[in-house]
Amino acid sequence: MTPAPVWKNPIVRWIDYRLPVFSFIHHQLVDYPTPRNLSYWWNFGSLSGIVLVIMVMTGIVLAMSYTPHVDHAFDSVERIMRDVNYGWLIRYVHMNGASAFFVCVYIHLFRGLYYGSYKAPREILWIVGIVILLTMMATAFMGYVLPWGQMSFWAATVITNLFSAIPLIGEPIVAWLWGGFSIDNPTLNRFFALHYLLPFVILGLVFVHLWALHIHKSNNPVGVETKSAREEIPFHPYYTIKDLFGLGVLLFFFLCFVFFAPNMFVEPDNYIPANPLVTPAHIVPEWYLMPFYAILRAITFDIWFIPAKLIGVIAMFSSIVILMLLPWLDTSPVRSARYRPIYKQVYWIFFADCLVLGYIGASPPEGWYIPIGQIATAYYFGHFLIVMPLLGIFERPLPVPESITAAMGMPKEAGR
Amino acid sequence: MIRFGLVLAAALGLGVTLSAEASEAPKAPAQAWPFNGPLGTYDRNDLRRGLTVYRNVCASCHSLHLVSYRHLAGVGFTEEEIKTIAAAVEVEDGPNDQGEKFSRAGRPADRFKSPFANPQAARAANNGAFPPDLSVITKARKGGPDYLYGLLTGYKNPPAGFKVLEGMNYNEYFPGHQIAMPAPLNEGGVEYPDGTKSTVQQMAHDVTTFLSWASEPEMEERKRMGLKVLMVIFVLTALLYGLKRQIWAALH
Numbered sequence: 199m200t201p202a203p204v205w206k207n208p209i210v211r212w213i214d215y216r217l218p219v220f221s222f223i224h225h226q227l228v229d230y231p232t233p234r235n236l237s238y239w240w241n242f243g244s245l246s247g248i249v250l251v252i253m254v255m256t257g258i259v260l261a262m263s264y265t266p267h268v269d270h271a272f273d274s275v276e277r278i279m280r281d282v283n284y285g286w287l288i289r290y291v292h293m294n295g296a297s298a299f300f301v302c303v304y305i306h307l308f309r310g311l312y313y314g315s316y317k318a319p320r321e322i323l324w325i326v327g328i329v330i331l332l333t334m335m336a337t338a339f340m341g342y343v344l345p346w347g348q349m350s351f352w353a354a355t356v357i358t359n360l361f362s363a364i365p366l367i368g369e370p371i372v373a374w375l376w377g378g379f380s381i382d383n384p385t386l387n388r389f390f391a392l393h394y395l396l397p398f399v400i401l402g403l404v405f406v407h408l409w410a411l412h413i414h415k416s417n418n419p420v421g422v423e424t425k426s427a428r429e430e431i432p433f434h435p436y437y438t439i440k441d442l443f444g445l446g447v448l449l450f451f452f453l454c455f456v457f458f459a460p461n462m463f464v465e466p467d468n469y470i471p472a473n474p475l476v477t478p479a480h481i482v483p484e485w486y487l488m489p490f491y492a493i494l495r496a497i498t499f500d501i502w503f504i505p506a507k508l509i510g511v512i513a514m515f516s517s518i519v520i521l522m523l524l525p526w527l528d529t530s531p532v533r534s535a536r537y538r539p540i541y542k543q544v545y546w547i548f549f550a551d552c553l554v555l556g557y558i559g560a561s562p563p564e565g566w567y568i569p570i571g572q573i574a575t576a577y578y579f580g581h582f583l584i585v586m587p588l589l590g591i592f593e594r595p596l597p598v599p600e601s602i603t604a605a606m607g608m609p610k611e612a613g614r
Numbered sequence: 615m616i617r618f619g620l621v622l623a624a625a626l627g628l629g630v631t632l633s634a635e636a637s638e639a640p641k642a643p644a645q646a647w648p649f650n651g652p653l654g655t656y657d658r659n660d661l662r663r664g665l666t667v668y669r670n671v672c673a674s675c676h677s678l679h680l681v682s683y684r685h686l687a688g689v690g691f692t693e694e695e696i697k698t699i700a701a702a703v704e705v706e707d708g709p710n711d712q713g714e715k716f717s718r719a720g721r722p723a724d725r726f727k728s729p730f731a732n733p734q735a736a737r738a739a740n741n742g743a744f745p746p747d748l749s750v751i752t753k754a755r756k757g758g759p760d761y762l763y764g765l766l767t768g769y770k771n772p773p774a775g776f777k778v779l780e781g782m783n784y785n786e787y788f789p790g791h792q793i794a795m796p797a798p799l800n801e802g803g804v805e806y807p808d809g810t811k812s813t814v815q816q817m818a819h820d821v822t823t824f825l826s827w828a829s830e831p832e833m834e835e836r837k838r839m840g841l842k843v844l845m846v847i848f849v850l851t852a853l854l855y856g857l858k859r860q861i862w863a864a865l866h
Contacts, residue, residue, distance in 0.1 A: 234865065276680045276750065279832065286832040287839070431865065439858045446851030450844060457840025458652050461753060469754035470746075479789075 226412060231430035232437055233418035235602050239313075240416065241444035242306040247404060248445060249299045254397050256292040257341075264344065266390035268383045271346035272471045290460040296338050297463050298452045300486035303331060311524075312545055314533030315417040321525040323410035328521045330403045335487060335518075337396040340389040342484060347468035352481045354381050354389070360494075363508040380474070420605040421534030422598060429602045480562055488559030489552050493517050495563050496575035513575065520582045527582050529590025537596040541589055548581045642757050642764025642787045645819075649759075649826060652841065655834050656827050658690050663806050664824025665699075667817050670804045672748065675740060675795075677728035680749035681828050684722040688831055696722045703727040741781050743794030752822075752829040759826045761787060766818035769797035 205211040205220060214220045263282050265274035278285035307327070310316055316324035339357060343350045358375050362368040377384030415424070424430050431437075455462055463485060467478045483491050497510035520527075535542045551574050558571035599605035648657045665686070668678070683700040687693070700720035705727055708715035720727060730736035737744050752758040768786035778784050782792040799817045806812055827833075 273680065280680065280685065286836065290836075435861050436865070439854065439861050443851065443854040443858045446847060446854050450847050450851060453840065453843055453847065457836055457843065460836070466754050466756050466758075469750045 228434040230433040232433050233416055233424050234429055234431045235418050237419050239309040242302045244441045245448050246302040246306055249302055253295045256288050259288050260292055266387050268386055275345045290456045294455045312535045313417055314421055316525045317533050319414050325522045326407045333396055333400050340393040343389050346472045348470045348478050349465045349468040351472035352478055353483055356481055360511045363511045420602050425601045489555035490514050492555040492559035492571050493575045496571045527586045529587050532595040532598055537598045540593045544585055551577050639787050639789045642760045644760050645763055647759055652837055660820050660823040661689050661827055664820035667804055667821040668824055671798055674729055675745040677747045678726035678749050679728050679747055681726050685831055748825055750829045752826045759822050763818050763822045766799055
């Protein structure tokens with residue numbers, strides 16, 4: 199680590215001597231050493247962070263005009279759309295921002311899968327990332343409930359009822375979650391409180407995620423650690439400008455939706471006020487939860503004395519938890535899929551499997567959708583539990599370059 | 615609890631069919647709405663006629679409780695016109711200093727007056743069926759304005775063998791084809807101040823435009839702002855790309 203510059207401004211110097219915020223920023227964001235060969239797939243971590251900040255800011259403003267009461271929630275959201283200055287813009291940014299957040303995070307996650315970013319010594323970095331994903335899902339789900347439309351109410355019904363699958367204590371837990379004997383005002387109130395709290399938990403987790411990242415620094419497309427100073431470039435200006443350009447591209451696509459198709463990802467049913475007496479024909483979660491919803495519904499059979507519903511719930515949670523075990527399930531010493539000819543193909547099959555699960559999650563549970571969903575679910579778990587462990591043993595990786603510079607075809611180190 | 619159990623069963627794919635409403639209806643054909651597309655706006659004449667249709671036909675059963683009379687200013691109604699439109703209804707207000715409720719003429723700040731005092735009264739007057747509020751109706755139905763137009767013009771005689779229940783009406787585009795609302799629009803049913811002939815298609819077109827505006831009053835501003843914002847971001851991103859190339863050139 200290069201020493202921090204001597205601060206010329208006396209006030210900055212005075213503060214930095216007592217609380218070294220300026221040195222900290224300098225070391226973590228300015229001269230922070232980064233591999234020089236990161237591709238654009240490495241943009242999505244910082245993009246996710248920026249979208250998180252956008253979500254928190256728009257969310258706080260929305261909360262100023264939102265009323266968490268079953269009689270007023272729906273109307274208060276529409277009041278934001280009509281009578282609050284630029285309320286429609288803030289709300290549509292927040293609503294579509296959830297989708298943008300998951301797009302960025304899923305790309306970020308699949309980038310990690312492709313380049314083996316979860317392998318030693320970055321296991322904890324990876325696990326914290328999965329915990330962030332779980333917290334995001336809980337936050338997004340509770341946010342979906344707040345407008346108190348038909349989908350809000352019935353999604354809340356389906357998801358909270360999952361906990362009733364727990365043997366013996368399931369029913370009391372559900373009543374405890376609801377704050378009563380049905381989904382009602384207490385449920386909406388606590389969901390609002392938690393929806394406001396959890397993003398700050400995510401911010402804390404993101405800090406831990408970055409802390410772990412800055413210990414061993416970024417992985418890179420070659421998948422070998424940086425070996426010399428010449429393979430590293432300072433974060434600023436190289437990656438600040440690259441991230442800013444990426445942000446411009448993201449904002450362009452994101453705002454196309456906000457301004458020209460703001461309700462594209464919303465079920466029309468959610469513009470019908472919640473009605474406990476009328477069940478929508480198809481209850482579907484938002485697109486980013488579809489694959490997990492498909493896994494939940496794939497289990498249609500009891501195993502011995504364990505009811506299908508309980509197995510479905512366990513399968514759904516396992517499908518995320520299993521990601522945390524990936525650093526140990528993947529037995530290959532090679533990180534990057536570039537040098538793993540078979541894994542490269544298996545990766546895309548797995549990716550396709552996730553798309554199939556997403557499609558099944560959005561479809562009604564009938565006819566061919568059921569067996570296809572079951573096969574896709576079996577493959578999802580098979581990928582982690584069978585393919586990944588065996589592949590590390592039987593696959594013959596291509597020769598891995600000894601360094602990033604070698605992979606980039608740069609001349610050997612000529613002293614520095 | 616039984617209801618929740620059922621929902622969960624359906625959600626978990628246990629093969630419980632929940633609702634006959636799920637039965638298919640053909641997709642209503644797409645109309646060439648002037649407010650389609652990234653530059654589309656609401657036709658002001660369509661809107662004015664649509665308001666006439668809403669006030670004379672729909673408003674006898676359907677509320678529009680999220681829309682205020684003053685919102686009409688956003689689509690070119692003058693202050694005087696809005697005052698006149700609002701004053702045409704009697705609204706209950708109060709309590710006054712004596713603690714009594716009183717009625718007064720409507721004001722621009724009032725919401726569109728609901729035809730019924732409460733949902734129970736609405737059901738009682740409509741054979742048990744509840745006429746939904748129309749404030750966000752085009753956002754709340756698959757197909758939006760196309761569906762609404764299809765529904766309003768979709769009253770037909772049922773095909774041979776189709777049994778329509780007592781008190782229900784056959785509609786081509788309504789899910790399940792049986793709708794409690796009788797055909798609301800009839801040839802010459804309203805008299806347009808601008809002299810336009812009030813055919814069923816014309817009225818359906820106009821009132822759909824009006825209700826699309828009621829659902830998305832921000833649409834025109836949204837699209838206008840969107841074009842400006844996207845242009846700025848496009849230029850900014852191009853400049854950032856140039857800067858990125860320039861900064862990274864030092865590395866190669």
